[in-house]
Amino acid sequence: MSDKILLAHGSGGQLSHELVEHLFLKYFDNPILAQLDDAATVHVSRFTFHVPGSFNGTSNLKLAFTTDSYVVSPIFFPGGDIGKLAVCGTINDLAMRGATPLYLSAGFILEEGLPLADLERVVASMAATAQTVGVQIVTGDTKVVDRGKADRLFINTAGIGVVPVGVEVGGDQARPGDVVILSGAVGDHGMTIMSQREGLRFDAPLVSDCAPLNGLVAAMLEIAPQAIHCLRDPTRGGLATALNEVAGKSGVGIEIEEHAVPVRDAVRAACELLGLDPLYVANEGKLVAFLAPEVADGVLDAMRAHEYGREAAIIGRVTEEHAGRVVLRTALGARRILDMLVGEQLPRIC
Amino acid sequence: MKYIDEFRDPHLARKLLANIRACSTQPVRFMEFCGGHTHAIFRHGLRQMLPPTVELRSGPGCPVCVTANADLDRAIALARLPDVILVTFGDMLKVPGSRGSLQAAKAEGADVRIVYSTLDALQIARDNPERAVIFLGVGFETTAPTVAASILQAEAEGLNNFYVLSLHKLTPPATRAILDAGEVRLSGIIGPGHVTTVIGSEAWEFLPRDYSVPCAVAGFEPLDILRAVAALMETVEAGRPAVVNAYSRSVRPEGNRAALGIMRRVFGVSEADWRGLGRVPASGLALRPEYARFDAALAFPVDPGPTREHKGCRCGDVLRGTVEPPDCPLFRSVCTPAHPIGPCMVSAEGACAAWYRYGGADV
Numbered sequence: 001m002s003d004k005i006l007l008a009h010g011s012g013g014q015l016s017h018e019l020v021e022h023l024f025l026k027y028f029d030n031p032i033l034a035q036l037d038d039a040a041t042v043h044v045s046r047f048t049f050h051v052p053g054s055f056n057g058t059s060n061l062k063l064a065f066t067t068d069s070y071v072v073s074p075i076f077f078p079g080g081d082i083g084k085l086a087v088c089g090t091i092n093d094l095a096m097r098g099a100t101p102l103y104l105s106a107g108f109i110l111e112e113g114l115p116l117a118d119l120e121r122v123v124a125s126m127a128a129t130a131q132t133v134g135v136q137i138v139t140g141d142t143k144v145v146d147r148g149k150a151d152r153l154f155i156n157t158a159g160i161g162v163v164p165v166g167v168e169v170g171g172d173q174a175r176p177g178d179v180v181i182l183s184g185a186v187g188d189h190g191m192t193i194m195s196q197r198e199g200l201r202f203d204a205p206l207v208s209d210c211a212p213l214n215g216l217v218a219a220m221l222e223i224a225p226q227a228i229h230c231l232r233d234p235t236r237g238g239l240a241t242a243l244n245e246v247a248g249k250s251g252v253g254i255e256i257e258e259h260a261v262p263v264r265d266a267v268r269a270a271c272e273l274l275g276l277d278p279l280y281v282a283n284e285g286k287l288v289a290f291l292a293p294e295v296a297d298g299v300l301d302a303m304r305a306h307e308y309g310r311e312a313a314i315i316g317r318v319t320e321e322h323a324g325r326v327v328l329r330t331a332l333g334a335r336r337i338l339d340m341l342v343g344e345q346l347p348r349i350c
Numbered sequence: 351m352k353y354i355d356e357f358r359d360p361h362l363a364r365k366l367l368a369n370i371r372a373c374s375t376q377p378v379r380f381m382e383f384c385g386g387h388t389h390a391i392f393r394h395g396l397r398q399m400l401p402p403t404v405e406l407r408s409g410p411g412c413p414v415c416v417t418a419n420a421d422l423d424r425a426i427a428l429a430r431l432p433d434v435i436l437v438t439f440g441d442m443l444k445v446p447g448s449r450g451s452l453q454a455a456k457a458e459g460a461d462v463r464i465v466y467s468t469l470d471a472l473q474i475a476r477d478n479p480e481r482a483v484i485f486l487g488v489g490f491e492t493t494a495p496t497v498a499a500s501i502l503q504a505e506a507e508g509l510n511n512f513y514v515l516s517l518h519k520l521t522p523p524a525t526r527a528i529l530d531a532g533e534v535r536l537s538g539i540i541g542p543g544h545v546t547t548v549i550g551s552e553a554w555e556f557l558p559r560d561y562s563v564p565c566a567v568a569g570f571e572p573l574d575i576l577r578a579v580a581a582l583m584e585t586v587e588a589g590r591p592a593v594v595n596a597y598s599r600s601v602r603p604e605g606n607r608a609a610l611g612i613m614r615r616v617f618g619v620s621e622a623d624w625r626g627l628g629r630v631p632a633s634g635l636a637l638r639p640e641y642a643r644f645d646a647a648l649a650f651p652v653d654p655g656p657t658r659e660h661k662g663c664r665c666g667d668v669l670r671g672t673v674e675p676p677d678c679p680l681f682r683s684v685c686t687p688a689h690p691i692g693p694c695m696v697s698a699e700g701a702c703a704a705w706y707r708y709g710g711a712d713v
Contacts, residue, residue, distance in 0.1 A: 004454065004457035004458060005457065006453055006454075006457050008453075013688075014686075014687070014688040015688055018688070265351045268351050268354065269351060272354065274466065275698060277393075330393070330394050330395045331358050331360060331394075332358065332360050332363050332394055332395065332396075332399065332572055333360060333395075333399070334394060334395020334396065334398050334399050335395060335398070336392065336393070336395045336708040336709055337707065337708050337709035339706070339707045339708075342686075342687035342688050342707075
């Protein structure tokens with residue numbers, strides 16, 4: 001292993017996982033962190049409250065708690081900006097545990113010389129996004145570093161949400177027989193950022209899919225609160241990496257039909273040009289769900305009725321065979337491994 | 351998507367496969383020269399769809415993979431020089447040299463930048479007039495003309511901080527070297543589609559003439575490759591080896607004269623050091639004397655230190671087609687894409703990476 005941090009350590013792929021497992025888990029080890037899910041869930045019932053004048057006793061609250069940092073470059077892009085991304089990303093991590101998001105924190109690291117107007121535009125975007133989602137940004141922090149010591153602005157957000165009673169959604173909950181549903185076309189965010197990047201700029205009708213998914217998840221859970229086993233938002237590392245994480249954590253095999261995965265023509269074309277596979281490109285407004293087959297049609301209808309799930313499609317199923325691996329049936333009918341992302345496609349995508 | 355979907359049509363693929371099956375009477379082994387073909391074959395699962403009588407074998411057509419350690423070490427040493435920006439295509443970054451990689455040098459402070467086009471390298475040179483910008487020229491006849499064009503452009507603009515380390519290689523001499531060595535019996539060659547777009551299908555006429563080996567030049571979509579395999583089957587079964595252009599929407603017999611002209615104007619043919627093949631005469635491209643001032647090897651003499659080969663790594667054998675990646679003791683156990691020992695596990699065109707990423711035919 002390299003004795004220096006490489007950009008690939010931040011890719012969300014193989015090296016990111018090794019860093020988490022070999023370093024962070026080694027020192028921070030506890031059963032909650034070891035879930036290694038999009039958000040941690042903590043049972044508040046473990047604690048006894050003594051609130052003077054209100055109630056004494058045990059609560060049954062299950063909280064979801066998560067944090068994420070945002071370093072995307074450029075900070076404004078078609079379909080969003082670093083502020084919208086910082087709210088949506090953390091909301092989505094909470095939603096992927098089935099939680100209703102409640103409160104966010106926002107920490108800013110600003111580079112000396114950043115135009116105030118840019119900061120205001122970002123903050124206004126965060127506020128507008130939080131408002132549509134129905135969450136409040138209730139605490140925050142600001143630091144400024146010398147010019148050149150950070151690139152314009154970085155944001156950290158943390159979020160808290162409540163998991164409804166009976167909902168058990170986690171990366172280790174997928175089971176053989178489950179149907180795999182994808183909420184829409186993949187690769188939009190990653191290819192949009194790539195098309196905007198200095199030295200790579202190309203003209204394409206690309207728009208980031210950056211969106212808050214809590215409403216979509218709520219609509220899905222309303223149909224089948226107990227039959228949705230696992231939810232993931234395939235961000236860095238793309239759909240392929242998210243599927244591999246679930247296969248590994250749940251100890252199951254996954255089979256995906258290549259032709260069933262929706263990809264926009266503009267994304268396919270840009271990927272063909274750059275030699276990328278859209279299955280590995282980042283998304284910021286998509287989710288992949290693993291659920292019991294008997295509820296699949298109902299959930300699919302509910303998703304398609306929601307603005308962020310109109311193109312939802314069944315893309316595969318969970319198997320007992322080849323546990324821990326994802327197999328892709330190609331359009332020609334052959335079968336091959338769909339592996340986790342290795343290396344770095346493009347740094348600072350989110 | 352137009353120009354893609356029609357070349358991935360499952361019905362046409364089944365028809366071609368039926369044709370291949372119907373005319374196959376004897377076991378054959380075809381080498382796909384190009385690593386782009388290897389990855390397309392694996393990505394679309396073509397190996398398992400062919401009848402058992404048809405074996406495909408990966409060849410040396412991965413420019414990153416065939417770059418010798420000594421050349422890689424030189425590039426890393428150049429990147430570590432003060433006031434140098436080393437500009438490269440992304441694939442070279444992670445390839446382990448004798449000691450470390452460009453990626454490791456970058457993490458330690460070397461200014462290594464990735465571009466998708468040589469024009470971007472020129473822009474970096476314009477933007478950094480006080481620093482030397484060295485473009486790492488790795489590639490076959492497909493890449494070399496674009497690098498030549500960048501040198502002509504630099505000359506026209508009077509850019510005096512732009513240099514090229516030319517490690518370009520030529521594909522026909524490598525194919526000849528493999529056939530001359532005779533280590534692997536081949537019934538035909540799937541010719542590299544993009545290279546042949548530049549050099550022309552006539553450049554492969556020596557295969558049937560001198561070696562009685564047929565060659566079918568192929569594009570990179572599944573139907574392109576199946577069509578080339580079908581064409582090779584026909585020539586083999588008929589006992590009439592020939593060059594077949596199965597990629598006529600891109601390849602002409604004479605190639606791209608403008609690209610060849612610009613390449614020959616800037617580069618002369620030289621001996622080159624290939625991983626797996628060793629020193630092959632007249633198989634590389636060096637800057638002609640009149641462009642010597644752009645030659646990074648001359649402008650920045652460095653001592654990269656002694657060359658070390660990676661112990662146990664069989665990339666050389668994989669590149670010659672004498673073994674398949676799973677035959678290497680390091681494959682998947684020690685050598686993985688996250689921690690590669692040899693270049694064939696790193697490159698997007700490397701055979702080991704294709705085997706690792708997509709699995710064998712036993713999925």
